[in-house]
Amino acid sequence: MVEIRKPIPVAHAVELVMKHAYPLGNEEIPLENAYGRILAEPLLAKHDVPPFDRSPYDGYAIRSEDTDGASGDSRVPFRVIGEIGAGHVADRPINKGEAFRIMTGALIPENANAVVMFEQTVETKDAFTIRKPFSKGENISFKGEDAKDGELLIDAGALIHPGTIALLATFGYAHVNVAKQPVVGILSTGTELLNVDEELVPGKIRNSNGPMIMAQLDRMGIDYKSYGMHADDLDSCAQMVAQAIEETDVLITTGGVSVGDYDHLPLIYERLGAKVLFNKVAMRPGSVTTVAVLDKKLLFGLSGNPSACFTGFELFTRPAILTMMGADKPYMPRMTAELSEDFQKPNPFTRFVRAIWESTPDGVVARPAGFNKSSAVSSIARGNCIIVLPSGTRGFTVGMKVDILLLGAEQGVADWVL
Ligand SMILES: Nc1nc2c(c(=O)[nH]1)N[C@H]1C(S)=C(S)[C@@H](COP(=O)(O)OP(=O)(O)OC[C@H]3O[C@@H](n4cnc5c(N)ncnc54)[C@H](O)[C@@H]3O)O[C@H]1N2
Numbered sequence: 001m002v003e004i005r006k007p008i009p010v011a012h013a014v015e016l017v018m019k020h021a022y023p024l025g026n027e028e029i030p031l032e033n034a035y036g037r038i039l040a041e042p043l044l045a046k047h048d049v050p051p052f053d054r055s056p057y058d059g060y061a062i063r064s065e066d067t068d069g070a071s072g073d074s075r076v077p078f079r080v081i082g083e084i085g086a087g088h089v090a091d092r093p094i095n096k097g098e099a100f101r102i103m104t105g106a107l108i109p110e111n112a113n114a115v116v117m118f119e120q121t122v123e124t125k126d127a128f129t130i131r132k133p134f135s136k137g138e139n140i141s142f143k144g145e146d147a148k149d150g151e152l153l154i155d156a157g158a159l160i161h162p163g164t165i166a167l168l169a170t171f172g173y174a175h176v177n178v179a180k181q182p183v184v185g186i187l188s189t190g191t192e193l194l195n196v197d198e199e200l201v202p203g204k205i206r207n208s209n210g211p212m213i214m215a216q217l218d219r220m221g222i223d224y225k226s227y228g229m230h231a232d233d234l235d236s237c238a239q240m241v242a243q244a245i246e247e248t249d250v251l252i253t254t255g256g257v258s259v260g261d262y263d264h265l266p267l268i269y270e271r272l273g274a275k276v277l278f279n280k281v282a283m284r285p286g287s288v289t290t291v292a293v294l295d296k297k298l299l300f301g302l303s304g305n306p307s308a309c310f311t312g313f314e315l316f317t318r319p320a321i322l323t324m325m326g327a328d329k330p331y332m333p334r335m336t337a338e339l340s341e342d343f344q345k346p347n348p349f350t351r352f353v354r355a356i357w358e359s360t361p362d363g364v365v366a367r368p369a370g371f372n373k374s375s376a377v378s379s380i381a382r383g384n385c386i387i388v389l390p391s392g393t394r395g396f397t398v399g400m401k402v403d404i405l406l407l408g409a410e411q412g413v414a415d416w417v418l
């Protein structure tokens with residue numbers, strides 16, 4: 001007798017998974033390895049930025065009061081008493097009528113309070129004139145104008161991107177306190193699977209899910225252990241899954257989660273005593289996506305069908321891993337787009353359509369990326385987003401507004417709102 005499964009709404013499935021995405025603690029890592037990791041503590045300014053008043057231009061540091069009355073008819077002269085390159089400091093203060101040549105980034109000398117750009121002067125040897133008055137503070141980059149000592153700059157939970165790296169470096173963080181990443185395992189199941197370098201023979205196909213998931217993890221900067229491919233043999237597959245769980249925090253399997261004679265994952269979860277959170281989601285593709293937990297470890301039973309596998313990873317596995325590694329914005333960013341092609345299949349379940357979005361003079365448009373069955377590989381390759389078509393609709397026509405989920409975004413959003 002075939003098991004009848006009760007589908008749960010996608011949002012509920014996401015919520016169940018996220019409830020079991022436990023943080024793994026923190027670790028200190030070198031700054032050069034920190035890109036893509038999550039800040040474990042708030043980033044506070046350790047000192048003012050810039051740390052001293054400095055020149056934003058190549059020019060002359062002067063006292064603004066010495067410029068009073070300057071005009072085209074009555075140019076005011078200055079005497080140049082030295083030069084300050086960035087990284088150097090003036091050897092003495094300036095006095096009335098004096099100026100230092102000063103380069104961009106150099107510390108403003110004592111008594112100076114304005115900078116004249118070279119272009120604003122008429123220069124002679126060791127002197128120059130100007131034709132306009134300067135106000136106090138004109139053309140000065142002030143100490144602390146970018147960040148104040150002690151100021152909260154970035155919250156814990158933020159993704160470390162190149163800008164964050166620059167800020168961390170500014171404050172001398174050679175090491176950064178980040179949330180630990182889970183150890184993730186990947187196992188592709190299926191007697192029909194061949195390795196990438198094998199010739200096709202009748203009934204067999206090459207394993208595309210394994211390499212695809214590895215790349216989905218690569219895109220997140222996550223290391224993984226590959227457990228290769230395994231034939232649909234219950235006992236040896238169960239053994240392999242048990243071993244993989246021992247060695248990982250998150251185990252991703254592909255295939256074998258439906259109700260076929262060789263779909264062994266449901267039985268394997270049962271044998272292991274894992275708690276199945278759900279095994280049917282009201283979505284297409286990926287309706288058979290199964291997620292189980294065992295000893296605080298998450299087991300993702302992604303469908304064997306490539307588009308279902310891909311979608312299950314992006315909707316469930318990715319935000320769970322990001323949450324385990326401390327992220328406060330684990331979900332794909334969303335946008336609204338105008339459908340630029342009809343999509344006429346009825347939707348009893350929420351449909352996730354692999355699609356291409358682009359910005360046009362008329363706004364953002366999205367169109368399905370071609371053959372869009374659960375088994376499709378080609379549309380995954382062409383797509384750069386996923387169109388979300390709500391359940392209970394008879395299809396969609398050109399010009400309708402749809403939600404799209406952006407793939408491969410470096411930074412996500414805090415809430416799942418679909
Ligand atoms: N009687 C029913 N049959 C099916 C149902 C159902 O509800 N009742 N659900 C269908 C849906 S929906 C999907 S999706 C698939 C899910 O199948 P499984 O997750 O059990 O996956 P498999 O049976 O192992 O494989 C399905 C399909 O995918 C190919 N595959 C598997 N692994 C890979 C891989 N690593 N790389 C590329 N392609 C792979 C496999 O050869 C099959 O063609 O079940 C439906 N059936």
Ligand code: MOO
Nearest residue numbers: 286287288308374
């Ligand atoms: O689970 Mo299947 O991918 O819905 O089509």
Ligand SMILES: [Mg+2]
Nearest residue numbers: 256258260263
């Ligand atoms: Mg199957």
